[in-house]
Amino acid sequence: EPEVTQTPSHQVTQMGQEVILRCVPISNHLYFYWYRQILGQKVEFLVSFYNNEISEKSEIFDDQFSVERPDGSNFTLKIRSTKLEDSAMYFCASSEDGMEAEAFFGQGTRLTVV
Amino acid sequence: ILNVEQSPQSLHVQEGDSTNFTCSFPSSNFYALHWYRWETAKSPEALFVMTLNGDEKKKGRISATLNTKEGYSYLYIKGSQPEDSATYLCAFSGGYNKLIFGAGTRLAVHP
Numbered sequence: 311e312p313e314v315t316q317t318p319s320h321q322v323t324q325m326g327q328e329v330i331l332r333c334v335p336i337s338n339h340l341y342f343y344w345y346r347q348i349l350g351q352k353v354e355f356l357v358s359f360y361n362n363e364i365s366e367k368s369e370i371f372d373d374q375f376s377v378e379r380p381d382g383s384n385f386t387l388k389i390r391s392t393k394l395e396d397s398a399m400y401f402c403a404s405s406e407d408g409m410e411a412e413a414f415f416g417q418g419t420r421l422t423v424v
Numbered sequence: 425i426l427n428v429e430q431s432p433q434s435l436h437v438q439e440g441d442s443t444n445f446t447c448s449f450p451s452s453n454f455y456a457l458h459w460y461r462w463e464t465a466k467s468p469e470a471l472f473v474m475t476l477n478g479d480e481k482k483k484g485r486i487s488a489t490l491n492t493k494e495g496y497s498y499l500y501i502k503g504s505q506p507e508d509s510a511t512y513l514c515a516f517s518g519g520y521n522k523l524i525f526g527a528g529t530r531l532a533v534h535p
Binding site for chain 2: 410
């Protein structure tokens with residue numbers, strides 16, 4: 311069964327460093343998302359991406375964050391200068407048809423900023 | 425600020441019991457309501473996507489209903505099994521390409 315894969319599964323980084331979280335969405339999906347869950351809190355939306363551009367972004371997704379689909383298969387989330395409060399589980403998801411279709415989630419990357 | 429509430433926060437039931445959870449969401453600008461099942465150390469898995477008021481969906485022993493006018497959805501599990509133990513998340517879409525999640529209901533089914 312097709313699945314969304316994320317790498318790495320766990321990343322530890324120093325505050326102020328740049329990190330890139332990688333995702334391979336399901337191949338025929340057109341909509342891509344990043345969500346995160348800070349420990350003990352709700353899963354929160356970061357950004358959605360469709361037709362090679364951002365379609366929605368949350369207040370969290372400020373200038374420190376960027377997304378890219380560099381080669382038609384990968385979908386990356388870059389955090390330019392990490393802060394302690396960026397520590398969270400980051401989930402990539404993809405869907406065939408926006409919000410009318412189920413989203414398929416990856417297993418997440420646990421980011422720890424120290 | 426759009427808010428999605430789920431209750432109860434956690435639930436412990438015996439194998440064979442039937443159970444249900446509630447998801448409350450904004451009743452205006454409704455587009456879709458998603459239910460996900462999330463087992464520890466795995467990725468959230470979609471159960472249902474509901475778009476129409478009065479929708480009822482069923483997958484095996486699990487079913488869901490939707491009332492968009494009053495802003496709630498119920499998830500039912502009939503004859504709970506230990507393998508149903510998971511966190512059940514609902515997520516609301518208000519017409520934008522994003523989901524707003526509730527905090528989830530953590531279900532533990534004891535043999």
